[in-house]
Amino acid sequence: MTNKKITVRIQRFNPDTDQKPYLQDFEVELAQGMTILDALHLIKEDLDGSVTFRRSCRHAICGSCAMNVNGQNMLVCETPLREKIDKNGQITIRPLPYLPIIKDLVVDRSSFWAQYQRVKPWLIPPDNVPEKEFRMSAEEVAALNDAEHCIMCGACYSACQVIALNKQYIGPHALLKAFLRVLDPRDADPRARLDDLDKGDGVYRCHTIFNCIDACPKGLNPTKAIETLRKLAMKRQAFEAARKERQKTLDKPVN
Amino acid sequence: MNKSANVITHDVIVVGAGLAGTWAAMIASREGVTDVGVLSKLHPLRSHSGAAQGGIAGALNNVRPVPDTGPRGPLEQIPPGDDLIDSWELHMFDTIKGSDWLGDQDAIEIMVKDAIDIVYTYEHMGCVFSRTPDGRIAQRRFGGHSAPRANYAADWTGHVLLHTTHEQALKNGVKFYSEWVALDLIVEDNVCKGVIAMEMQTGQLVTMRAKAVMFGTGGYGRAWKITSNAIANTGDGVAIVYNAGVPLMDMEFVQFHPTGLYQHGILMSEACRGEGGYLRNKDGDRFMEKYAPDKMELAPRDLVSRSEQTEIDEGRGIGDDGQGIYLDMTHLGREKILERLPQVRDIALNFVGVDIIDDLCPIQPTAHYSMGGIPANANGQVIANAAGDPVVGLYAAGECACISVHGANRLGTNSLLDASVFGRRSGYAIAEFIKGGAALPEIEGDHLTRTQARITRLKSDPASGKGENWAKIARELKQTMTDDCGIFRSDEGLRRALQKVKELQGRFANAHVMDKSNRFNTDVLGAIETENLLTFSEVIVSSALARTESRGAHSRTDHTKRDDEDWLKHTMAHKTDDGTPELSYKGVNIDWEKYPPQERKY
Ligand SMILES: Cc1cc2nc3c(=O)[nH]c(=O)nc-3n(C[C@H](O)[C@H](O)[C@H](O)COP(=O)(O)OP(=O)(O)OC[C@H]3O[C@@H](n4cnc5c(N)ncnc54)[C@H](O)[C@@H]3O)c2cc1C
Ligand code: SF4
Ligand code: FES
Numbered sequence: 001m002t003n004k005k006i007t008v009r010i011q012r013f014n015p016d017t018d019q020k021p022y023l024q025d026f027e028v029e030l031a032q033g034m035t036i037l038d039a040l041h042l043i044k045e046d047l048d049g050s051v052t053f054r055r056s057c058r059h060a061i062c063g064s065c066a067m068n069v070n071g072q073n074m075l076v077c078e079t080p081l082r083e084k085i086d087k088n089g090q091i092t093i094r095p096l097p098y099l100p101i102i103k104d105l106v107v108d109r110s111s112f113w114a115q116y117q118r119v120k121p122w123l124i125p126p127d128n129v130p131e132k133e134f135r136m137s138a139e140e141v142a143a144l145n146d147a148e149h150c151i152m153c154g155a156c157y158s159a160c161q162v163i164a165l166n167k168q169y170i171g172p173h174a175l176l177k178a179f180l181r182v183l184d185p186r187d188a189d190p191r192a193r194l195d196d197l198d199k200g201d202g203v204y205r206c207h208t209i210f211n212c213i214d215a216c217p218k219g220l221n222p223t224k225a226i227e228t229l230r231k232l233a234m235k236r237q238a239f240e241a242a243r244k245e246r247q248k249t250l251d252k253p254v255n
Numbered sequence: 256m257n258k259s260a261n262v263i264t265h266d267v268i269v270v271g272a273g274l275a276g277t278w279a280a281m282i283a284s285r286e287g288v289t290d291v292g293v294l295s296k297l298h299p300l301r302s303h304s305g306a307a308q309g310g311i312a313g314a315l316n317n318v319r320p321v322p323d324t325g326p327r328g329p330l331e332q333i334p335p336g337d338d339l340i341d342s343w344e345l346h347m348f349d350t351i352k353g354s355d356w357l358g359d360q361d362a363i364e365i366m367v368k369d370a371i372d373i374v375y376t377y378e379h380m381g382c383v384f385s386r387t388p389d390g391r392i393a394q395r396r397f398g399g400h401s402a403p404r405a406n407y408a409a410d411w412t413g414h415v416l417l418h419t420t421h422e423q424a425l426k427n428g429v430k431f432y433s434e435w436v437a438l439d440l441i442v443e444d445n446v447c448k449g450v451i452a453m454e455m456q457t458g459q460l461v462t463m464r465a466k467a468v469m470f471g472t473g474g475y476g477r478a479w480k481i482t483s484n485a486i487a488n489t490g491d492g493v494a495i496v497y498n499a500g501v502p503l504m505d506m507e508f509v510q511f512h513p514t515g516l517y518q519h520g521i522l523m524s525e526a527c528r529g530e531g532g533y534l535r536n537k538d539g540d541r542f543m544e545k546y547a548p549d550k551m552e553l554a555p556r557d558l559v560s561r562s563e564q565t566e567i568d569e570g571r572g573i574g575d576d577g578q579g580i581y582l583d584m585t586h587l588g589r590e591k592i593l594e595r596l597p598q599v600r601d602i603a604l605n606f607v608g609v610d611i612i613d614d615l616c617p618i619q620p621t622a623h624y625s626m627g628g629i630p631a632n633a634n635g636q637v638i639a640n641a642a643g644d645p646v647v648g649l650y651a652a653g654e655c656a657c658i659s660v661h662g663a664n665r666l667g668t669n670s671l672l673d674a675s676v677f678g679r680r681s682g683y684a685i686a687e688f689i690k691g692g693a694a695l696p697e698i699e700g701d702h703l704t705r706t707q708a709r710i711t712r713l714k715s716d717p718a719s720g721k722g723e724n725w726a727k728i729a730r731e732l733k734q735t736m737t738d739d740c741g742i743f744r745s746d747e748g749l750r751r752a753l754q755k756v757k758e759l760q761g762r763f764a765n766a767h768v769m770d771k772s773n774r775f776n777t778d779v780l781g782a783i784e785t786e787n788l789l790t791f792s793e794v795i796v797s798s799a800l801a802r803t804e805s806r807g808a809h810s811r812t813d814h815t816k817r818d819d820e821d822w823l824k825h826t827m828a829h830k831t832d833d834g835t836p837e838l839s840y841k842g843v844n845i846d847w848e849k850y851p852p853q854e855r856k857y
Pocket of ligand 1: 670
């Protein structure tokens with residue numbers, strides 16, 4: 001394969017010294033199997049050490065490297081560079097939109113984490129904790145799988161039109177987390193959670209625009225989770241009763 | 256917390272927010288120590304514990320092999336009332352054997368006994384584990400374990416454990432300093448007094464004072480070119496502690512995982528083989544028949560990686576450079592792969608364009624786990640010497656520590672366990688220490704100025720013609736460690752490596768950064784991480800050079816046998832005044848009645 005030169009356009013911004021963000025072009029040679037993150041590293045190490053971005057695991061599990069590439073949010077560590085080059089041999093990398101910029105591609109996710117904490121992401125266990133494990137069925141686990149798999153990368157959050165206008169909205173990631181706890185048969189207080197999620201900045205703020213689904217690199221579906229939470233909020237009394245019933249047998253075999 | 260200019264004070268400071276650090280913080284706070292600060296150079300949820308895939312060990316006795324189906328047959332849940340197949344004793348023996356008898360047996364006993372409780376505790380805290388048909392925690396096989404005792408959540412076990420533990424710490428009101436980097440440790444007269452840290456967002460240096468400091472800074476596979484470790488796994492903790500005069504233990508023992516993705520090093524979980532995957536050379540042969548006829552692909556990692564490397568060295572590798580091997584999962588079937596190995600399937604698809612359901616996946620050995628580290632006892636208390644005298648107020652657990660439960664080779668799923676169990680025990684020990692009336696020690700020297708000078712030097716313009724990019728130095732180091740301090744080692748290669756590391760250390764004195772700003776300066780961070788790599792790599796190479804035997808993951812082509820007479824002992828490396836390590840040795844805790852050293856055969 002002959003190596004082809006491509007242009008990586010990176011949005012630069014250091015609030016201490018720059019008036020506003022600007023694009024800077026770097027040339028790199030496209031090598032086989034190169035990811036966008038590989039290109040960023042090459043640029044940083046060889047061309048301009050001040051290019052600033054976050055990354056760690058480099059295989060789509062730590063959630064550090066969500067950025068906006070050619071207008072789409074994605075994890076740059078798992079995305080092949082080749083796939084995102086346009087016909088002019090260019091690729092444009094910007095930070096996640098709608099969030100304050102700390103420097104270059106590094107954004108301030110404080111509001112994102114504040115909402116995550118606001119939904120009390122921890123499990124509230126029932127009083128009768130068994131000596132061994134709580135028993136859960138394969139179906140109960142499967143219902144939680146998606147939500148459990150969220151890596152808190154923020155791609156959905158920063159693609160959400162509602163968040164763009166209103167940082168009080170809990171947001172897709174935190175609602176997905178709330179879903180995880182509400183649906184977990186081991187959680188003893190789904191009622192209180194639903195009461196909270198049902199308020200002004202909760203589930204009804206979602207306008208089902210589906211941007212979060214398109215943005216999610218893990219193929220998760222926060223919109224569906226939000227819809228489920230809405231339905232459960234409407235019949236929260238029955239849901240609470242069913243949970244109480246289920247918790248009586250949490251220490252018993254499911255089959 | 257008490258804050259004045261450039262000084263922050265807590266009762267306890269934990270460096271690292273992976274499983275080890277988070278457990279310690281969570282327990283200390285629950286035990287009534289309200290003033291706990293955790294600093295992490297990554298956001299806590301980005302810690303590398305979250306990348307662990309396969310499982311966490313614990314003899315729960317939930318499943319067993321279907322009778323008469325052989326060592327690789329299907330598993331089934333153990334019906335209530337039926338005979339149990341597993342026990343902590345068995346787990347203990349497997350771990351000792353896996354360690355090639357270098358693990359301290361008293362510590363191992365504590366770990367395997369605690370294993371059962373810690374897995375149930377995780378479940379009670381909300382971890383969504385995979386399940387058996389009757390709703391118990393699902394278990395799978397893992398190499399070197401004689402029973403299926405890897406408790407798992409699909410193939411994102413570490414992710415689930417990390418998120419759950421972090422949530423519990425938040426619930427307890429632990430204060431997290433996210434994206435704060437520890438740069439130096441303050442130890443005076445054998446008393447630990449705090450750390451010097453940098454807040455990434457502002458670049459400001461701060462002295463963090465505390466009555467107790469705990470390190471849970473994780474692994475350091477980044478000294479090699481091909482590694483499964485996250486980019487942040489640069490061994491800062493071990494280097495910082497070593498620079499402060501604390502020894503490092505058993506650093507020569509580094510595990511190479513048999514199945515890193517070819518040319519990327521990204522991990523394809525051992526669960527691939529646990530679920531029944533085969534290894535094949537370029538001729539399609541299942542070569543493990545030759546090396547471990549009994550356990551085959553599920554022999555322990557050191558052995559499988561050596562077997563792969565031998566196949567590669569003898570010309571039976573695959574790929575452009577002949578450095579690869581095939582991982583074959585095509586016989587497992589779509590359904591099993593999608594249910595149990597969804598993440599590794601995506602990884603192979605994204606990075607090498609192979610769908611493991613239909614095709615052979617190219618892999619190669621990858622630097623994975625560091626058995627050595629900061630020496631600590633089973634309460635996480637760091638020790639200052641072979642006699643076991645403590646460094647007052649200093650604790651360590653997780654991959655950066657050496658307790659030593661893994662000895663010369665760790666078994667898969669035992670490290671999430673190690674980080675959890677000893678993180679938790681450190682938390683209790685720290686709480687006891689604080690509640691016992693520990694005072695806040697006064698700091699004598701001006702440590703912050705010294706650290707500041709390092710950064711100023713990196714940012715200053717180099718004398719003309721002398722300056723060098725740190726990234727180049729890092730690349731050369733990784734190449735050297737791969738070539739001369741990898742799976743197979745020799746006197747000649749290690750001497751070459753030592754010389755090269757010293758040369759690179761010399762060159763680092765003129766290394767500089769391009770980014771001169773204060774705000775979120777990852778260029779400075781990269782340089783400091785490189786300096787850390789250079790610091791501990793010298794210890795690894797020196798310790799490996801001295802150990803003239805082959806044991807566990809340390810394999811010498813010029814000393815191919817294990818030598819219990821001379822080498823059944825832990826290496827301790829102290830930094831001397833001229834910067835080079837001085838080696839001494841510490842006995843191994845062995846129950847000679849119950850678990851005397853045997854030949855290690857699989
Ligand atoms: C890909 C992969 C898969 C694995 N799978 C398994 C498995 O299935 N089962 C198993 O048992 N083990 C597995 N392991 C090993 C296991 O995951 C690790 O050994 C374990 O998670 C280490 O936990 P820790 O808490 O010690 O460190 P980590 O989770 O790595 O955390 C280190 C923390 O220290 C912080 N830190 C580091 N340096 C600094 C600094 N200078 N200043 C401030 N903070 C700092 C980081 O930000 C981070 O928060 C796997 C390892 C890898 C690489
Ligand atoms: S839902 Fe998807 S996009 Fe949103 S934070 Fe989680 S993994 Fe990222
Ligand atoms: S670097 Fe971890 S998700 Fe991309």
